[in-house]
Structures are given as structure tokens and as C-alpha cells.
Amino acid sequence: DAGVIQSPRHEVTEMGQEVTLRCKPISGHDYLFWYRQTMMRGLELLIYFNNNVPIDDSGMPEDRFSAKMPNASFSTLKIQPSEPRDSAVYFCASSSQDRADYGYTFGSGTRLTVV
Amino acid sequence: SQQGEEDPQALSIQEGENATMNCSYKTSINNLQWYRQNSGRGLVHLILIRSNEREKHSGRLRVTLDTSKKSSSLLITASRAADTASYFCATGYAGANSKLTFGKGITLSVRP
Numbered sequence: 311d312a313g314v315i316q317s318p319r320h321e322v323t324e325m326g327q328e329v330t331l332r333c334k335p336i337s338g339h340d341y342l343f344w345y346r347q348t349m350m351r352g353l354e355l356l357i358y359f360n361n362n363v364p365i366d367d368s369g370m371p372e373d374r375f376s377a378k379m380p381n382a383s384f385s386t387l388k389i390q391p392s393e394p395r396d397s398a399v400y401f402c403a404s405s406s407q408d409r410a411d412y413g414y415t416f417g418s419g420t421r422l423t424v425v
Numbered sequence: 426s427q428q429g430e431e432d433p434q435a436l437s438i439q440e441g442e443n444a445t446m447n448c449s450y451k452t453s454i455n456n457l458q459w460y461r462q463n464s465g466r467g468l469v470h471l472i473l474i475r476s477n478e479r480e481k482h483s484g485r486l487r488v489t490l491d492t493s494k495k496s497s498s499l500l501i502t503a504s505r506a507a508d509t510a511s512y513f514c515a516t517g518y519a520g521a522n523s524k525l526t527f528g529k530g531i532t533l534s535v536r537p
Contacts, residue, residue: 314467343524353468353513353527366524401467413458413470414525 314417316402322423328390331420334383335404343403343414344377344387353401359385371396392424429457429514429528437534444501446531448514449494455518457490458525459499462511471499471512506537 315334323329335342343358357367362379370377374393379385389396399421403414432447448457456475460468474481474490474497481488487500501508511532515525 345527352529355524355526358524403468411473413460413473414468415470416460416467418467 314402314404314415316400316417316420318420319418320421320423322425323392325393325424326391327424328388329392329396329422329424331387331400331402331422333385333387333402333417335385335402336406336415337383339404339406339415340382341405341407342379342385343405344385345401345403346398347401347419348398356387389422392422394424397422397424429516429526431512431514431528431531433531434529435532435534437536438504439536440504440506442504444504444508444533444535446499446501446512446533448497448499448528450497450514450516451495453492453518454516455523456516457488457497458515458517459486459488459497460513460515460527462513462530464510468513501533504533504535506535509533509535 317332340361344356345353347353356369357377358365359379375389377387399419401416401419403416405414429448429450438444456473458473459471461471462468472483472486472488474488485502490497511530513527513530515527517523517525
């Protein structure tokens with residue numbers, strides 16, 4: 311398996327623009343998580359899905375953020391409109407209920423810069 | 426809010442020495458996990474210990490859990506330069522696949 315695949319790796323956008331981050335989890339994994347990492351706040355859970363259904367979105371900062379998982383192999387995190395304070399590295403991770411001892415598998419992240 | 430807090434924030438050791446990193450948390454947990462992050466990369470899962478376990482080993486890694494003190498430690502024996510990375514503890518509550526809350530991490534530098 312190629313692991314969790316995120317795209318793009320880097321994104322630079324202007325304030326006010328829409329940004330879409332993409333994630334392909336590991337095949338067979340039934341949990342998908344979106345995290346954001348900054349120096350100031352560390353790793354923050356934004357939202358997670360189980361079997362494509364959003365379970366907890368309490369970490370989503372505000373209505374500008376939305377996430378979808380239309381099928382088991384794809385998820386998006388959208389920010390509209392983007393602001394400079396959204397600049398961070400966004401990670402997607404997946405895991406399997408059947409292989410819980412193996413923890414999460416993280417993607418390489420998307421480094422977002424909003425100017 | 427951050428649940429796990431790692432200690433120390435940074436650690437520098439010589440190759441071959443052992444590295445001990447600590448994690449404390451505030452509320453009862455179901456499991457505690459340790460992850461490694463190399464610069465510019467995603468996190469990699471190292472080991473998971475459940476609340477009813479006290480110690481686990483995996484290769485050069487040894488993790489302990491003391492639920493009475495709400496603390497865990499990660500020991501890396503015979504460290505190598507390749508162990509240089511940030512290490513995070515993460516706490517889970519309602520099962521191994523529930524959401525994890527990560528600490529801010531420990532920066533480990535292993536000098537060749």
C-alpha cells in the first residue's frame with residue numbers, strides 16, 4: 311500500500327481564496343482524521359470520520375472550514391474564505407478498527423500558506 | 426485542549442546513550458500511544474499501551490504506563506543518529522480508534 315496520500319504537498323494562496331486539501335486513506339481503513347499542526351498550538355484534531363460518516367467536528371475552527379468524505383477512498387478539507395491565520399500543516403490520518411494496535415497512519419501533510 | 430504533556434521539551438544525547446522521555450496527562454484514558462515525526466514529514470506510530478498494561482517493548486523501545494500517576498515514559502535504548510526526531514505522546518479515551526489528543530512533543534537530538 312502506498313500509505314495515506316495527501317495533495318497538494320504545498321499550497322500558497324491569497325487571503326480570501328478557497329482552498330481544498332485532499333486525502334486518500336489506506337484501503338480498508340474505516341477511520342479518517344484531519345489534524346492541523348502549528349508551532350503555537352501543536353497538533354489539533356479538526357474532524358474525524360468512521361465509515362465515511364463525520365463523528366466529531368468539534369475541532370473545526372469555524373464555518374469557513376468544511377470536510378467531506380464521499381466514499382471510503384477520498385476525503386476533502388475545504389477552507390473558504392482562507393485567512394492568514396489558517397497557515398499551518400494539515401495532516402490526514404487513517405486507522406483500522408481491526409488493527410487498532412497499529413495506531414494511526416499519517417500522510418505527509420499539506421503545508422498551507424495564506425498570504 | 427492538550428491532554429498529554431511531554432517532558433523534557435528538548436533532549437540532546439550522544440549516540441549509544443539511552444533516551445528517556447516522559448508524558449503526563451490529566452484525565453483517565455483508554456490507551457496511550459507514542460509517535461515520531463521527522464522534520465517535514467508526517468507522524469509515524471511507534472507503540473500503543475492500553476490502560477490495563479504497565480509495560481510494553483518493541484525493539485529498542487520500552488514504554489511504561491502508570492495510571493495512578495497519570496504518566497508514561499518512552500525509553501529508547503542504544504540511541505542512533507537516525508533517532509533524531511520529535512516524539513509525541515497521544516492519549517485516547519473511548520477505544521484505540523477514538524480521537525487522539527497529542528502533546529506538543531519532545532525534540533530529541535542524537536549526536537554522532
